[in-house]
């Protein structure tokens with residue numbers, strides 16, 4: 333069985349987004365969600381980033397190619413310091429990519445309700461939404477980094493108090509991992525002919 337690639341964003345000296353005060357790093361949470369999903373569904377996933385290490389985009393893609401992934405789920409968390417009320421889940425798919433568009437829709441429909449209070453967003457990766465002068469996302473960097481199909485999930489805002497409390501909790505990490513499992517099982521059902529080991 334070909335596993336689906338889970339790529340926990342950032343790592344090493346690249347912390348990604350930070351909570352107010354900087355106690356919680358996106359890098360740490362991305363890794364926690366990836367490990368929780370791998371622990372719950374070991375046959376379904378392979379981790380692209382294993383440790384707290386810095387990987388270039390090239391290294392990430394090389395690992396995904398070497399592992400034979402046809403889908404990479406890139407795990408991230410958001411921040412928007414200029415608007416602490418911004419919260420919710422964002423799912424990005426490739427432009428004109430029906431396979432990952434379907435997954436993005438499925439992800440937001442199966443995400444923990446605590447995360448969706450602030451709304452759900454499904455975007456093609458060239459949508460460049462911004463608030464004021466602040467870019468919400470540069471999702472094209474992530475989506476274009478891999479040869480495989482990519483679903484980019486931003487699993488809540490570290491700059492929103494309610495989202496932060498949820499995504500750093502054990503319950504929140506497990507719930508986000510469950511979203512990854514639901515998405516992966518849908519991918520397998522739709523795009524793999526044989527599924528024997530689940």
Ligand SMILES: [Zn+2]
Pocket residue numbers: 341342348349358408409
């Ligand atoms: Zn990130």
